[in-house]
Amino acid sequence: MKTLNVLALAFIGxxxxxxxxxxxxxxxxxxxxxxxxxxxxPAGAVDEAQMTxxxxxxxxxxxxxxxxxxxxxxxxxxxxxNSDYLLADKKRAVLQALNGSNHEIIVNGEKYTAPMPQQxxxxxxxxxxxxxxxNSFGNNGGTITVDEVKDLVIDxxx
Numbered sequence: 456m457k458t459l460n461v462l463a464l465a466f467i468g469x470x471x472x473x474x475x476x477x478x479x480x481x482x483x484x485x486x487x488x489x490x491x492x493x494x495x496x497p498a499g500a501v502d503e504a505q506m507t508x509x510x511x512x513x514x515x516x517x518x519x520x521x522x523x524x525x526x527x528x529x530x531x532x533x534x535x536x537n538s539d540y541l542l543a544d545k546k547r548a549v550l551q552a553l554n555g556s557n558h559e560i561i562v563n564g565e566k567y568t569a570p571m572p573q574q575x576x577x578x579x580x581x582x583x584x585x586x587x588x589x590n591s592f593g594n595n596g597g598t599i600t601v602d603e604v605k606d607l608v609i610d611x612x613x
Contacts, residue, residue, distance in 0.1 A: 501590050501598060508580070509587025516574045517584065525592030531569040533562040536592035545585060545599040550607050552581040578604050 513521075517535075521527050525536035535541055540562040541548055555573040559566060575581045582601050589596030 501586065505583045506587055506590065509583035509585070510591075512575060512580055512584040513587055513591075517588075520569075520571075525588065525594075527562075527567075529565065530567065533560065533565070533567040535588050536594065538562050538594075541588065542594065542596050545589065545596070546604055546607065548585045548588075549578070549581045549599060549604045552584055553578065553607060578607065 520532040521535050522532075525534060527534040533540065540560055551571060552574045553576075555571050557570045559568045561567075575584060578601050582599055582604060586598045588594065589598065
């Protein structure tokens, strides 16, 4: 029985590492996206080119953890669909996409402690993926512009 418990824990650990390593982490997959300047739509409007770019980044870097539905995986990965945490602070969301996060967060009353690695390398890419999430999965979260986050800095330690 003890051996079975040890094997189960080892399997869960390996699975967790596999999922975390597939959750973005780094700049290589969004280099093309980073070199593409996205046109700025009027404030509050959703720019279709930006949404396409954001969807591509989400598909490549976010969906393994947050799932194709945006519902996440309790208790490790929080939902993005109808997320009070996400919708409360768009700048914080962009900052987390740029630098990752190692902080405990509370989303819709649930605690999440799994670290999120850096997902993108530029403000353009971060804004695109956050605007995609803000307007997907049943969210009607509006938009954020690159001008609104130009003061945010990528953590040089990443």
